Structure formats: structure tokens, C-alpha cells
Amino acid sequence: MSPNSVFHRHKATVFVLPIGGGRVYHLRSPVNDNGAADSELADKILEAFKNDSDLPLSRRTFKAHQISKFLSQQFSFNVGHEYRYINNQNESTSFENSPIPVKIAFEHIQTAVPALNLNELLVLGYLKGQKMNFHTDDEKGLGASVISWSFGSSAEMWFRERNPQRKNEFRNDVCSDSNNDFDPTMLVKAPYFDAFESRHVQPITPPKSISDENQKYNMMETFYEDTDTDEDFEAALILQEMSKYSRSFNSDTESMEPSFHTLPPLSMLIQNVNKWKEDEEKQRHELERISQMQKQHFLWIKQEQDRKVQTNWHQPSPSIPGLQMIQPYNNDPLQHIPPENNTGCQASRPPAWKVESPPPARRGNSIKIPGPCKTAYTVKPPTLTEPSNLAPPLPKKRKRSAKLDSETAEHKVIKRVCLKILLKHGDLLIMDGRSVQKHYEHSIQSIEDVRFAITARRIGEP
Numbered sequence: 001m002s003p004n005s006v007f008h009r010h011k012a013t014v015f016v017l018p019i020g021g022g023r024v025y026h027l028r029s030p031v032n033d034n035g036a037a038d039s040e041l042a043d044k045i046l047e048a049f050k051n052d053s054d055l056p057l058s059r060r061t062f063k064a065h066q067i068s069k070f071l072s073q074q075f076s077f078n079v080g081h082e083y084r085y086i087n088n089q090n091e092s093t094s095f096e097n098s099p100i101p102v103k104i105a106f107e108h109i110q111t112a113v114p115a116l117n118l119n120e121l122l123v124l125g126y127l128k129g130q131k132m133n134f135h136t137d138d139e140k141g142l143g144a145s146v147i148s149w150s151f152g153s154s155a156e157m158w159f160r161e162r163n164p165q166r167k168n169e170f171r172n173d174v175c176s177d178s179n180n181d182f183d184p185t186m187l188v189k190a191p192y193f194d195a196f197e198s199r200h201v202q203p204i205t206p207p208k209s210i211s212d213e214n215q216k217y218n219m220m221e222t223f224y225e226d227t228d229t230d231e232d233f234e235a236a237l238i239l240q241e242m243s244k245y246s247r248s249f250n251s252d253t254e255s256m257e258p259s260f261h262t263l264p265p266l267s268m269l270i271q272n273v274n275k276w277k278e279d280e281e282k283q284r285h286e287l288e289r290i291s292q293m294q295k296q297h298f299l300w301i302k303q304e305q306d307r308k309v310q311t312n313w314h315q316p317s318p319s320i321p322g323l324q325m326i327q328p329y330n331n332d333p334l335q336h337i338p339p340e341n342n343t344g345c346q347a348s349r350p351p352a353w354k355v356e357s358p359p360p361a362r363r364g365n366s367i368k369i370p371g372p373c374k375t376a377y378t379v380k381p382p383t384l385t386e387p388s389n390l391a392p393p394l395p396k397k398r399k400r401s402a403k404l405d406s407e408t409a410e411h412k413v414i415k416r417v418c419l420k421i422l423l424k425h426g427d428l429l430i431m432d433g434r435s436v437q438k439h440y441e442h443s444i445q446s447i448e449d450v451r452f453a454i455t456a457r458r459i460g461e462p
């Protein structure tokens with residue numbers, strides 16, 4: 001790295017990850033004598049990002065969510081080689097046509113690590129609190145190193161093991177981690193670094209004294225914000241709903257307009273932040289209201305489920321308004337079952353119900369109730385007290401797998417959480433080694449205000 005590089009005065013910490021030996025380099029932006037960031041170029045790029053209204057930063061649909069059109073929280077656009085993360089949009093700007101701040105940033109990253117032959121940039125924008133969930137950059141043909149340069153708000157970056165169930169499988173798999181073209185050890189040991197630290201990452205473990213279940217769970221929540229628990233799934237659904245209700249800013253009429261797939265580019269949001277916040281606030285209230293209604297609805301299903309299991313089908317007495325029996329069991333439907341097949345479970349078999357007015361057309365409007373004889377029957381809920389044409393239905397909740405339930409919170413925490421890094425304006429992060437992607441996944445969240453990042457990769461043959 002040339003001493004003229006903007007990174008040459010950065011302090012560096014290298015984290016050696018326990019599995020696979022991959023490394024994460026954190027090159028911190030220099031600070032001046034007053035402790036303030038001394039990052040002239042990063043400041044300029046940040047300003048340019050904030051003010052450039054032509055930046056095509058917008059929320060994209062994930063490849064994996066083509067049907068639901070689930071939008072990513074963060075804003076992005078791609079430059080150079082296509083990248084799977086957003087290549088379903090068939091969008092990638094050429095380097096020649098990329099916005100000036102992006103060109104400048106790329107030039108500097110290239111100069112710092114020319115051997116990497118980077119050919120792809122993902123430019124990202126995050127509003128306060130927005131995050132990229134746990135994922136790996138496991139693009140086919142991805143080079144050994146991924147670089148990310150941060151601008152604006154600080155962000156927390158987390159690394160955790162990819163799959164605890166397959167941990168042992170990976171243990172003996174010592175993958176070749178070295179990138180022949182790039183020796184990051186040289187990079188961080190280079191004399192222009194003010195300081196160099198190296199750490200072997202230890203998994204974060206909860207204190208041994210935790211006995212209280214709730215405390216354990218709180219802890220798990222903190223570490224596992226993105227796991228597939230029901231709560232997280234619900235949060236994801238709410239976000240999905242929000243995407244549907246979000247509006248985009250129409251620059252011709254200067255007003256926010258409802259939109260489903262597109263959201264305003266980040267630059268417009270920044271410039272019209274008050275209007276947007278007001279609008280989001282209204283949407284949030286609306287969503288809360290919808291969510292309350294849906295909770296009532298689920299509660300009803302649950303109550304009905306409990307009631308059915310307890311009710312003797314011989315004396316059905318619908319206590320829920322709106323329900324009536326459609327098949328009164330004047331005759332015991334099981335009476336013709338040969339005695340050897342009649343296990344005696346019929347006493348708890350419920351009758352079928354129907355709703356006075358048809359339920360709204362929504363997914364999940366019926367529920368299978370397992371009876372004591374492992375028979376499942378369908379119970380329909382009543383119509384919602386308020387017609388919910390405002391919100392599309394929530395899909396059925398995903399079930400927590402039995403496997404996960406059987407693990408203790410402690411077990412999970414110890415196994416999966418590994419490393420947390422605070423990235424500040426001007427910092428550079430390098431994930432070096434394919435094993436970083438193979439064994440770990442990472443997540444990032446902007447914690448203060450608007451944050452931009454430029455991530456750079458080599459995709460395809462060098």
C-alpha cells in the first residue's frame with residue numbers, strides 16, 4: 001500500500017476467526033489530537049453522497065423474496081460485475097458511468113490493495129437503525145477478500161458462526177485461506193500504521209451465574225436479533241407490511257405518493273426527511289392498529305382451539321358470536337366404526353363450525369386443530385370486527401423447530417456469537433479468506449443516523 005493512500009495512517013486490528021482461520025481487519029479512521037476523526041476524503045465522499053440527488057440508491061427486492069417482493073431495509077446499487085445480491089434486478093452501473101464519489105472511492109480502494117483486482121462495488125445506504133441481516137457473501141466465484149468502507153453514522157457489525165448444527169463438519173475442514181495476491185499481514189504491519197493489534201476472537205459467552213430463564217432469553221434476544229424466532233419473523237412481517245404501505249416521493253408534484261415496489265432514493269429521503277418521517281409515523285400507527293386486530297384474531301383462534309379440545313362434541317354450545325354449527329351431530333359419526341378401530345377418542349371430537357358471514361379472503365383463515373386421536377379438523381374464525389382491506393393477510397407464523405427448542409439459550413449463545421465490531425466514519429473493514437464467508441455470517445446495523453458503505457469484491461476469475 002502506498003504511503004499516499006488514504007488508509008496509510010489508519011490503526012489496524014486484525015481478528016483471527018476461530019474456525020477456518022479467516023481474518024477480519026478493522027482499519028480505523030485516523031483521529032486528530034482532539035480525538036476528532038481526521039478523514040478528509042471520507043468526509044468529502046459522505047458530503048457528496050448526501051447531496052447527490054442522482055444516486056440510484058433504492059431498496060431492492062431480495063432474490064429469495066421474488067414472490068413476496070420483500071424489500072431489503074437498506075438502500076443499494078451495484079457497480080461493475082453483477083452481484084447475486086441484487087442481480088435479479090439486472091442492474092449494474094458501469095464504472096465509467098458511476099457517480100463521481102463512487103469513482104473516487106473506488107480509485108482509493110484500488111490503490112490501497114491493487115493486487116485484489118476488484119471488479120464489483122455494492123454501494124449501500126442505511127437510515128438510522130436500518131440493518132442488513134445475517135448473511136454471507138457467498139457469491140459464486142467470489143474472491144477471497146471483501147472490503148467495506150464506511151461513511152457517516154457508526155454501525156455495529158456482528159459475526160457469528162454460520163450453522164451450529166454443522167459445526168463439527170467444518171472443524172476438520174481446514175480450508176486454504178490464503179489469497180496469493182494479497183498479504184494482509186503486510187498491509188497491517190506496514191510501517192505507516194500507527195498501531196497494530198492482533199486478537200484471536202473468543203466466542204462471547206454469557207455469565208455463568210445466569211439462572212433465571214427470562215434473563216437467559218433476554219440475553220439470547222440481544223445476541224440473536226435475527227434468528228428465526230416467531231417474534232423476529234413477526235417483526236419481519238411488519239416490515240414487509242410497511243414496505244407495502246411506504247410511499248415514494250414524486251419530485252414532479254413534490255409529494256409523497258403510495259407505492260408498492262419502489263421507495264424514494266435515499267438522497268430524496270434525506271432532503272425531505274421531515275415529510276418522510278411524518279408519513280412513516282402515520283404508517284406506523286396504522287400498522288399498529290392492524291397488528292392489534294390481527295393479534296385479536298390469532299387470540300380468537302387460540303381460544304377456539306383450547307375450547308374445542310375441551311368440549312365434548314355431544315354438547316356443542318358455540319359461545320363465540322358469529323358462529324353456528326353447520327353439522328349438528330344428531331347421529332354419532334363414529335358409531336359405524338368397528339370397535340377395534342374406535343379408540344374412544346370421539347368424545348372429544350368437535351363439530352364443524354361455520355361463520356355467519358363469510359370470512360375475508362385471506363391466507364391462514366382456517367386452522368388445523370390436532371385432536372387427541374391425531375385427527376385434524378378445520379375451524380374457521382369469525383370475520384374480523386373491522387374489515388381489514390387495509391392490510392394484506394399475515395402469512396402463517398413459522399414454527400420454531402423442535403431442535404432449536406431443545407437447545408438451551410446458553411448453548412446457542414456460546415456456539416454462535418463470535419465478534420462485534422464498531423465501525424465508524426472512514427473505517428475500512430476487510431474480510432479476508434473464503435473461510436470467513438464459509439463459516440461465518442455477518443450482519444450490520446447503522447446506529448446513529450444515515451450511513452453509507454461501499455463494499456468491494458472480486459467476482460469471477462482474477
Ligand SMILES: O=C(O)CCC(=O)C(=O)O
Nearest residue numbers: 122124137148444453455
Ligand atoms: O454495510 C457494510 O459495511 C457491509 C455490508 C455487507 O455486509 C455486505 O455488503 O455484504
